[in-house]
Amino acid sequence: MKHVIALAAGGTGGHLFPAEALARELMARGHDVVIHTERRGAQYTQALAGIAHVVLPASSLEGGVAAKVRAVLTILRGLLASRSDMKRRKVTAVVGFGGYPSFAPALAAKSLGLPLLLHEQATHLSKANRQLLRFADGLATSFPQVAGADGFDTGRIVETGNPVRQSILAARGDYPAFGDDLPLRLLVVGGSQSAAVFGRVVPPALLALPAGIRQRLQVSLQYKGDDADAIARQLHDAGVDARVQPFFDDMGQRLRDAHLVVTRAGATTAADLLTIGRPAIFVPLPHGGAREEQKRNAETLAQAGVGWHVPEADLTPDALAALLRQAFTSPTRLPDAARAAAALGRPDAASRLADAVERLL
Ligand SMILES: CC(=O)N[C@H]1[C@@H](OP(=O)(O)OP(=O)(O)OC[C@H]2O[C@@H](n3ccc(=O)[nH]c3=O)[C@H](O)[C@@H]2O)O[C@H](CO)[C@@H](O)[C@@H]1O
Incomplete structure (x- = not known):
């Protein structure tokens, strides 16, 4: 009825x-x-x-x-x-x-x-x-x-x-080819409001990576600060292929293409990336209240092997560069985490x- x-x-x-x-x-x-x-x-x-x-x-x-x-x-x-x-x-x-x-x-x-x-x-x-x-x-x-x-x-x-959107379900697919000389696709998303911290920390971290990694990077950075254009230029001048946008309407496709996601730990972003099965570095919104919830999401997912939980206070450009380098140079770490993510997808x-x-x- x-x-x-x-x-x-x-x-x-x-x-x-x-x-x-x-x-x-x-x-x-x-x-x-x-x-x-x-x-x-x-x-x-x-x-x-x-x-x-x-x-x-x-x-x-x-x-x-x-x-x-x-x-x-x-x-x-x-x-x-x-x-x-x-x-x-x-x-x-x-x-x-x-x-x-x-x-x-x-x-x-x-x-x-x-x-x-x-x-x-x-x-x-x-x-x-x-x-x-x-x-x-x-x-x-x-x-x-x-x-x-x-x-x-x-x-x-x-x-x-x-429940995730149709566009996310439609984008499910195998983890992208990963290895020597292939592109490394990094998706950075702050949630529906974007996150200022990623505009501050991600660009210097990318610039600190060894040239061999930096030149293979293809970065999608969700960021809506006034300096978004300046950040895009700075990355471009350093030879990083980067797209900086306030919001990505094609999240399914970008998740599908990504080898690694750097993200807040909002529960719906988490559901999207688990459905598609991609590993992530989770940087939860700091400080109590509803925001504490993101810390718990991040802890739960990191413990399940989906990636890393990095509190915002520890997210320095050097720390992020070290983590990215470790992730991108291990042949198994990211594919294993992608499998752990997919196992939790619903x-x-x-x-x-x-x-x-x-x-x-
Ligand atoms: C401040 C606030 O109220 N935060 C809450 C809000 O966060 P928020 O609204 O940021 O929620 P999430 O991060 O969970 O979800 C964002 C959604 O937007 C999509 N997306 C994001 C960026 C982009 O460029 N394109 C795009 O499509 C993501 O894929 C995801 O589907 O709801 C979440 C789910 O209840 C909670 O965990 C958060 O604590």
Whole structure:
């Protein structure tokens, strides 16, 4: 039977792209889908193409008392807008993907008595999901274990994996040929917001590499600082074949081509690179809160042999150059890590998550 399902997702790629992947799977099964997101999410026009979506007012609950009061009022406005859209469309179930903007639609779902399934992308429940758990009818996880769900009925927890976009699934393929004299392709991505640290540290690290490695490099650097053009010129002048862009729309192809990825440890970036099976140097967003979650992702993946965890404080140009040199000169280290990554990939995640949604209907 056809249903109308609302997906609630924060506006960064890390939350919105898994929602997109589930939306397309549910639509392929004949359901109608609407994504409730916020202003930043609506900017991903490629991800939302052909999917009904609603842009809600949203705010995080961080800051002083006055900011908190304003935030509560904004969330209430979001809740009313979300609720009236759900009623109008006759929504029958809601899936929350985390991020504070998922709060209002999740509460709207409960006020309408609709079943609510939460999806967690990371190894530990995010703040928003932790707070929403008491209202949830089910929890879908991306890893076999998820921390922070103590007290929630384990019978209602299902491991689905983190759904990735079609363009990522379509790019799966063997690890690229690797060895003497062949090109070495390095992909550097900071997550949906890019990361200033990579603009600061990666170029000098590349320039410090021995000429024999430097001249074989083909680098894709996601970076959106004002000095992006200057960095591209500097690398070019040093004989490094580099493309510097604020965001890569062709992430699947770039991951497929890459021998090594240098990245933050956002859970959705991790799902993308595990699905394609590429090794990585993880440099998690530093400092507590939601950001601590990236440190845990990085630790988990490094322990599984997918690559290295380097805290940002230790990421000096010299340290990165030494690591790159070690990785690129070992004949086995990167191919082995690529195999460990692929073993953790979950290409069936969208389908498993759609099954979990249909069980709630
Ligand atoms: C500040 C913040 O809220 N961070 C969270 C957010 O991060 P963020 O939104 O950065 O999420 P991720 O790094 O997990 O995902 C980014 C997505 O953008 C894609 N991409 C990235 C760069 C690029 O040039 N092209 C491209 O397509 C990646 O392949 C990935 O699919 O969601 C993640 C998943 O819940 C969380 O782990 C992060 O803590």
